[in-house]
């Protein structure tokens with residue numbers, strides 16, 4: 001496989017192909033770890049309710065800090081991406097979304113779509129993008145389609161279908177039904193890793209072929225997303241446009257010593273309230289929810305051997 005960095009034509013710049021994405025501060029925010037499902041492949045710590053839902057006053061206090069630091073002082077666009085557990089189960093989710101809209105923040109949810117249609121009708125107008133995961137052990141196909149249909153002509157709807165090897169064919173049928181019912185949605189077949197770690201479940205060769213081929217795209221997706229592709233420049237002046245996972249597949253996701261914009265274009269709030277610049281944790285703890293957070297004003301030198309999170313990869317880096 002080609003490895004540009006090994007050939008010494010190293011990247012001097014990795015930047016957003018569209019500069020508008022560089023203005024977005026994407027905040028990956030885990031609100032707690034309670035979930036309406038208990039998928040067999042999901043580590044308990046992601047759904048067992050052992051972390052209390054974050055307090056609304058603490059969350060709103062961070063909204064104010066984000067507004068001041070990123071929007072008022074730096075002209076950025078704050079884009080909140082709530083996860084869990086199942087973030088729609090947060091007891092004050094409606095208020096959290098409404099208050100985010102009042103700040104003019106953009107909002108995404110990563111959800112299993114399990115709540116009622118009535119709930120989704122209420123919050124639909126507050127969302128700018130949604131990532132729905134179809135978990136075949138618990139999801140009801142008709143309900144899932146109805147939830148996605150409500151949004152798909154207004155905002156970008158990305159559907160991930162988790163493909164367990166033991167129920168592969170039934171789940172593939174469900175994925176095809178989603179494809180047929182929702183032509184404007186992006187649908188990905190997701191291979192599962194044991195305990196969400198690095199080892200894949202035991203797939204047959206046929207199953208792996210289906211996973212790598214995926215499902216066809218039927219229509220250009222609607223709406224905006226917080227991130228897109230990156231444009232690279234090498235020492236010899238070559239340019240290329242790459243998706244986040246292409247950096248990983250080619251093994252060119254190594255930027256130790258580069259100046260990186262995590263913390264200027266991203267933030268991570270963990271379920272326990274600890275705030276970092278990004279998923280990689282470079283730069284250490286910026287503070288705890290409920291306190292004044294030391295939000296960054298400068299890029300940071302990377303200290304990691306690999307940049308392995310897709311969200312982290314999609315921030316500007318310069319040699």
Ligand code: SF4
Pocket residue numbers: 035036037038039042043046047084085086112135
């Ligand atoms: S829906 Fe997501 S968080 Fe909930 S149990 Fe399944 S994988 Fe875990």
Ligand code: SF4
Pocket residue numbers: 255256258260261262278280281282301302303304306307308312313315317
């Ligand atoms: S590991 Fe962190 S600091 Fe290093 S390049 Fe990736 S996002 Fe930036």
